[in-house]
Amino acid sequence: MSETTRHPFLEGLSKHRGSPATILVIFGASGDLTARKLIPAVFNLGLDNLLPTEFRLVGFGRKPVENGEFRKSAREALEEFSRRPLDEQLWRNLEKRFCYHAGSYDDPKAFAELAKLIAGLQKEADREMQLVFYISTPPNVFETIIENLGSSGLAAHTVGGKGGAKVIIEKPFGKDLDSARRLNRVIARNFREDQVYRIDHYLGKETVQNLLVARFANAIFEPVWNRQYVDCVQITVAEEVGVGSRGGYYDQSGALRDMIQNHTMQLLSLIAMEPPVSLSPESIRDEKVKVLKGVRPLNLSADESGDVVRARYAEGLVKGRRVPGYMQEENIPADSATETYAAMRLEINNWRWQGVPFYLRSGKRMARRVSEIAIQFKQPPGNLFSNSKQFDLAPNTLVIQVQPDEGMTLLANSKIPGLETRTQPVKMHFRYATTFGSNTPEAYERLILDAMVGDSTLFIRGDETEASWKLITPILEDWRECGERGLVDYAAGSWGPLEAERLLWQRNHVWRRPGV
């Protein structure tokens, strides 16, 4: 096979999802995310023939770096982080399209020069190309970059007389409701909402995208997806890793901002939303935002009645290895009161969910890396099989395993084969790896492609991010006032503090052991 037939993106548009000619500008080009996720995502899109015929990548960063050096580090990133091995032919074709532009994010001249560079690239390609700006810098320069994109005229770039610029914004999108609103205002001054793609990489995960398909392309789930049948919903996003070298960032953030406000809330909206009227981005996002707006205000009291628990990891054993506590990690101030674990109980005030508790938790240094959503159903009425000695019964539970070992499991009760009637809970499994093979695309591949194509379904709308901050900000304010009061410890390698069990016991529930 010749070089070009193997990678026809160099010849023509993808057969599947054609993206227009694109210049992708990455701000924060020498950062960690660019190396680990963005460059590998672009390369894997190339492997799948999903890049447009005319594609250019401009790395924008503060450090002065030669084009050759930028390409070399991109290649090293691919060798280390790409899910598929480096393909020499594709790389040779791709690297020619990579260049680097050094400049300061607050220097209007650097943006004027970027505009010139872009004009040159279009001239070289002999066509107008859309501009996709990916802001992957620390959040303190988000607003400056957006303002400079506006004042340099780049935000108003056109292709064929129509809007031809988009901006992708990494998390964290603000640190509370006020800062998120301010950032939204800065964006709105410079871009229209349909040009804006706010990232939450959980939405790019296959299993998360499958939530809509599982719920709305099957007839059997929807009739029982409500307060009549569902006893509780448990969402767990657990990590084995600690804060590692990110202590400086993490101590300013904590589990609530880092994981709950975004990733966990997104899982909640998708699992609880009403069926959208269509698959258009706005219909889906309209329904998601209604869920967040419907959450009943939380009881923040630190006593038994409270809906929220926070904790931080103490020294412990993770997979048999002794690991330090949070306070012993690098760059953690001695007076830190930052949580590495947060759990909450909430209710959604609508006809479908009134009275059903949703339990959410996320933490670092927990027993296993596992993200799952468990829908626990009510027991059958007037149970015929109520003699607990003879009948081992568990509530029916649909477990959607987001990662790892992606799949779905339905727990049901079954008769144990034999001459007497005894029962046992059993599992019905669907596993992505067995059904579809294990090499599924990374979230960032899907998200970069969607932004290039112009599909904003898997991105967060401005009002959605504000609705989520509206829920989270009172908790943050309360915790700030309380300092260390109410902050408890859990041993690294455990499933979190005992206090988080209380949230469930009060309603006769227990946390599931995830992954089981």
Ligand code: BG6
């Ligand atoms: C990021 C958080 O958004 O998500 C990190 O900032 C966290 O602290 C990461 O480790 C988890 O992502 P994933 O895809 O590994 O579950």
